[in-house]
Amino acid sequence: MKFTRLLLGIFLCISAALAGANEFPALSDRFVNDFASMISPNEANELNAKLAKFRDASKVSIVIATITSAQDYGYPTGLIDLGVGLFDKWKPGQADIDSGILVIVAGKTPPYKIRIVTGRGVEGAVPDLAIKNITEGTMKPAMHNGTLGAYALGLMRGTDALMERTKHEFVPKTTVTRQPGGDRSLEFAVPLLLAILGSTLLCLYLYRINKRKNEEAERERVRGEKQEYAEWLKRMSEDDLPTTYPLPTKRPEARRERPPTRPASYSNAPPRSARTNAATAAAAAVAAVEIASTQSSSSNWERSDDSGSGSSSSSFDSFSSPDSGGSTAGGGGGDN
Structure with missing residues (x-):
């Protein structure tokens, strides 16, 4: 029973707090919404004119909102939930390309709290690291003394950094239109001559x-x-x-x-x-x-054969003479 009463009391307190919380108005045609009166009217008009001109040139809408505290608008968790809720309510930028950027500055005295929420169309141009560099390295150092001029200077520098990153995001690339009947031979003559000259020099070198x-x-x-x-x-x-x-x-x-x-x-x-x-x-x-x-030896042998042929004949005759003599003697004996 006591626990139920406690939950009921908490619910009534939260309801009362939400009932007394401020609500953001609908988004007007102005880009600078100084709810906390941080900048002068002239500075607000100057910044608003610059942002309007940038929107017409780049299709990117940068909207600024200054508040004293997130709790005043029913967001006790801080600027994280407030930034998402306000971006969903205002929907800055073109709906078809989601090119809106919301810059929220909370607190008139240091430490300042700054929240930048981007649409899906510009997330590539402004990533989380770039957002941190812009808020911590560009805007907060310019707002350190807490004067009206310091707030305006911080907002000017922050928006300049955002515009520098997104100015070419949705702008189509410009194409050079040539006049009909124009001479296009010079466009290829110089590269062709350079290529021929380079090839010739290379061939000579080789x-x-x-x-x-x-x-x-x-x-x-x-x-x-x-x-x-x-x-x-x-x-x-x-x-x-x-x-x-x-x-x-x-x-x-x-x-x-x-x-x-x-x-x-x-x-x-x-x-x-x-x-x-x-x-x-x-x-x-x-x-x-x-x-x-060899021939000389053969001739000498033949000459020696010729000189001994007479004796050979006489010898041959003497060798055959007994037969002949016998025959003669026999014949003589017969005669006797």
């Missing part, structure tokens, strides 16, 4: 590098051939007509073995074919000498 590399490779090749040919001639001079002629060592870059090319500076060196012919001629001479000696 050509010079490649040519230099080829010249160095050719010089190295000629130098290597000369060195190999000199070593080969040295080996040939040390050996007296060798039966085999060793080829010079194979160059690392050569694809197949081949004898070194004789440079033009070695024009007096005997060619390989001449040396081969000399060796063949020497071998033929030796063979001719051997054949000649």
